[in-house]
Amino acid sequence: MKKKKIAICHYRVGGTDGVSLEIEKRKQILEKHGCEVKLIAGSRSKGADYAIDELEWDQGVVPIIKENGFVYFNRKDLEDDELKRKMNKISDRILNKLDEIQRIEKFDAVLIHNIFSFGSHLAAAKPFAKWVEKHKLPCIATHHDFYWERNEFDIVRNEYVRNYMKKFMPPKSKYIEHITINSLARRELKKRFNIDSYILPDIFNFNQKPWKKDSFNKDPLKELKIKSTDIIVLQATRVLPRKGVELAMDFTKTLQKKIDELKSKKLYNGKKINADPNVILLIAGYTEDMDHDYLLKIKAKAFDDKIHIKFISNVIKANRAYRQRIKIYSLWDIYVHADIVTFPSIWEGWGNQFIEAIFAKKPIVVFEYPVFKEDIKREGYNIISLGDELETLENGLHKAPQENIQKAVQKSIRWLIDKNLNKKLEENFAIGKKYHGYKILEDFLVKKLGL
Template structure:
């Protein structure tokens, strides 16, 4: 019998990694016969299955102030403790209303018990689970100890209790083996590893009447390579390496960067602009034209999804220094594009051993890697063979079917066969 499953996060909206994976899980669970509902401070899910709780967002005024106080003090002012508990209680009431409105059987906190962007929310979810015993699958994308900015704080007691909580009715899921090892070492908590996934059983969308003008709109010449950096402009994405590669290729090429910096500040984005100018390459920032769905802007311009751009990419660059997993890697494989990837730790430990054939740099661009990139770009038959091989591997290890099997097992631990 299908269950009512409630996803909870700060926001489930847009194209950030957590929102994307949340929607993938929901799709998988729904095709298994379950019903999915959503609670967050910002939602773009259908209204009939949505519960908006503004104070669940990390950008809400008072919640944002609490966050800043938590990570700018070594000792916690009593007023801050009172505020934390006041919002904890308010959010507990919202969670209770969410559970009651949709008669939920299972909760799925998405990163809310993992990264302390909204500590009252983490406290509220933890207390709700402790008091009700509701079956919970805590989906962890990136733990607080992976981010330097969280290590100076005045809330270690709440970290130890809630990030993540060690409760009998919670099954913990992580997206990479390093997180699985660290979670066990730091907390003694066992977890299930379910990596990010793609629907490899369904062919990727291609070129149609809506997106066939992408190259023209981006002002890319017919004889110019389109090299796609399908990420936000944040420091850990290592975009300087993509710029250097374009500069050293000796080909007419443009680097298309799909997203802006988001909520992590614009200093690095300016650095990328300046570095592209310094290296004398054409970097095209198209974040104003990339949306979650196809539509027209207020001034009449057509927008595209990232999936509209992939079919035109001659090469995808993914030179990240650190990633929790690597959605862009899976997407490049899905669209059968050649990919240049940095040997970041999760790629090295979890993805590389599967046998993918990619252009792999190891922290810096060598002459050998630049030459290999030229060879691949000049050999369409080789690109096709690489694409077929990579797609088959990805379908085996990172498919919806693999995630479905793992989620079915987790639900069986709560409800039996």
């Protein structure tokens, strides 16, 4: 049988964001089944086989198009005709490059991620839709984030942008199989466009070896000047508003106030806490340029609230490495050292870091965002809940009721010193493997691509 050649396309690959991680999982599965896989993404990607400058959504004219295309950004430096011209110019450049790549590679099928659904790069949707039609490419289009899920994309600037989005975001085509990652998105896609979709939530390789301390990852706490007897709270997400990092900070602050209840105790994982521990919040994810203001607010809050917090994205990458003799850790290396994981996202299409914590067998503190309540909660995990209520403060940050924070902290303390906690964590692992193991994705790809 001829080896199939598959393209996987996104704005950016090779990072630790959720979409990059999902792409890497697909690549591994396809290569396992003998496919040759090529990654097509923006020029700032790590590991892309083909880099297209115009696919970057936060550089050049692309953010100018976005900010002129939606009323939210209050930007009007482009007249309607000029906005249309710039969109078409970017689209044409992308299509020409895609055509050249297809001439070279002759792909049998293509997997497209978020390009037909994400509001920050309007001009990218049209060339991919035309590319698929022109070359009759069987396409699996996975929509991780729809533009209508973000306030900034609620109101379009003009009729051209409105009609463009109706036609291409997402497009209807006999060559395209649409994938949503949760039931809320599936219902809304059907309601808005009468497009049917298959739900394929985030998945994880539960058959890999457990993450453990080894000769490479034994040192990060020491390098970060953290005592081995401190309580480590891991926030593994990127730093952006919808991730609710401030809720993790309120949790950490409150846990620190209750630290006397953990002094000189032994945790579920065998760690012995000394008589003077600190609760350390590790922020492992990076911040996009567009979210720099949010990062500044988070740092100001940490200072004002006297929270022990460390931003460690500079030593975290998708894979282990050495850079100028300095160790660069994978995200999995940091999970090994966490005592508890926070996942206080206000909105997620699904939630990679949730399933990572389940695999790592760590207790997890969750804000019950809509998709969690709709799709994930019913799977039956043992979690520590922050509830589902929020208040938006004057500075734009969010706050959960202090009663909910207190309840979560008290439950966390009970769990952290419960010698039987590992039974709950093993139950979580079994549930995660059942509903989100690699086999779910593998069976789907084998069937749809005829592998």
